[in-house]
Amino acid sequence: MPILSYLVGKTRKLGLGATRSTTYYEPAHIAREFATLDHLSKGRAAWNIVTSMNDSEGRLFGKDKHLEHDLRYDRADEFVEVALKLWNSWDKDALKLDRESGVLADPGLIRSVQHQGEWFKVEGPLNIPRTPQGRPVLIQAGSSGRGRRFGARWAEAIFTIHPHLVAMRAFRDDVRTQVEQQGRDADSCKVLTAVMPFIGGSEAEARAKRDRHNALARPELGLVTLASQLNVDLSPFALSATLAEVAESPLIHAAAAEKLLMQGPETTLEQLGRIFASSVRVPQLVGTGAQVADQLAELFEQGGCDGFVISPAYLPGSFTEFVESVIPHLQRKGLFRTAYEGSTLREHLGLADLPG
Ligand SMILES: Cc1cc2nc3c(=O)[nH]c(=O)nc-3n(C[C@H](O)[C@H](O)[C@H](O)COP(=O)(O)O)c2cc1C
Known part of the structure; x- marks a missing residue:
């Protein structure tokens, strides 16, 4: 989060996402941090919701053993519910900043939060006004049955790793079905599959x-x-x-x-x-810029994903090579923007605006 706050001033359009674990924080921490980042960046914040993976992380936080896998997701479900209540506690027009009348905010447009659940007891509202995006974009990367169910309920983007098109497509089809079962539009959750490009002047x-x-x-x-x-x-x-x-x-x-x-x-x-x-099992794509662009286009057009997580094989260098050698080919194919259409991350991802 400190690095992203620094990057806010160094970038104009990039989305800024950070990973935070629901196992070792409280909803109020996360709601405040990401609300502040969304304000600072004028709507470019994203939260990668994870539940943490190993016992060594538990020991860092004073626990002998990590909470059991599915219980971590139960806690995460309630965690996100509470964070959403906090983010939604301010309406879009609640902040008045009216010097004439001396009114800071309209209390009629700020909702109290009274949450009492299995994992959390929280009284709100959040003490930060509604953010430009309403809340950060919600990212997730669960792959187990329970993790996918959690993702289908909340995620607007899912990171995932699969070795080939058949596995990518099976995963994306499953996510889309589960998203619909949750009463959501399948397109409201983008599946982003990881690839590691190796680009050369020749194959x-x-x-x-x-x-x-x-x-x-x-x-x-x-x-x-x-x-x-x-x-x-x-x-x-x-x-x-x-x-x-x-x-x-x-x-x-x-x-x-x-x-x-x-x-x-x-x-x-x-x-x-x-x-x-x-x-780490991320498929390696090898070729010239044009060949890698063809491979990405194929995975996308065959329904393997809605977009990609570009894993750099080496730094510095991998991202610059990708942008200079592959993106122009994708633009020529009409598969990548030539200019930003909007200013928020939600707009960049083609996600619908949230009701205010
Ligand atoms: C690209 C990618 C990045 C991930 N980053 C993190 C991370 O920073 N912290 C973390 O605890 N888990 C991370 N994970 C793991 C997932 O949150 C998840 O635990 C994992 O995919 C196993 O799925 P499951 O939790 O449903 O069993 C990442 C997974 C992927 C695919």
């Missing part, structure tokens, strides 16, 4: 870049990421162990075993560690 140059990058990936480092996501210790196992062998071990809890087996029982820890170290 051979792009391949060489990708190969050099992936050769640097040490499997042990990828396994550290994987172990932390699964809340298991993988250090007792040999790199040559297959996932089937690891999953059988009494050291591995059932949920982690299931996720490991989904990666293919015959895959070795070394192979999976290498994949995690090189791109």
Whole structure:
């Protein structure tokens, strides 16, 4: 949040999103912070709602154990309900700032909040007026059944990682169905799938870049990421162990075993560690600017996603290359804007205005 507040002054149109966990904060914290960022940026704020993943994060916050997975989402549901009540406690026209009459705000347009639920007891209103977007854009990245249900209820954009078009499309179709089941318009939630581009002046140059990058990936480092996501210790196992062998071990809890087996029982820890170290399973797109633009267009036009999360393979460089080499091709295809049509992030994403 401090970095985004700094970036407000350095940028004019970019959306500014930060991740905040509903497991370790209170709704009033988040509602205040994002309301302030939305005011400062004149409507460019977004909140990536996460529930946190591992026990080590719990220990940072004084808990011996992390709250159980589905309970974290139960808490998150109520958390967002309360945050919305706080953001909605001021009507659009409540702030009068009328010097003549000495009226700061019209109390008739400010609602009291009295929330008493299973997880939170909150009395409002929020002590910050309604923001330019009404609230930050809500982003989420759940992939489990419970996580998707949460996303379908609240998210306006979903980050996700899938290896190929078939999996991307299955995920997006499922999200759209669930969003509709929640009584929402399917287009009110944009599915943004992650890709990692390697761009070269020729295809051979792009391949060489990708190969050099992936050769640097040490499997042990990828396994550290994987172990932390699964809340298991993988250090007792040999790199040559297959996932089937690891999953059988009494050291591995059932949920982690299931996720490991989904990666293919015959895959070795070394192979999976290498994949995690090189791109955390984000698909790598390789080619010239025009070729990468064609690959993105194909994924989009075949219904794999509504947009992309561009994962940089290296910094600095990846974003600049993407903007200079790929975006002009997407613009020529009519798939990317040539100028901003609006000023808020909600407008950039093509999301409907919220009722005021
Ligand atoms: C692109 C992307 C970024 C993510 N960033 C974070 C993060 O910063 N903090 C976090 O706790 N989880 C993060 N996650 C994890 C998700 O919030 C979620 O926990 C994960 O995808 C597993 O889904 P589940 O919670 O439904 O089991 C991210 C996921 C994706 C796909």
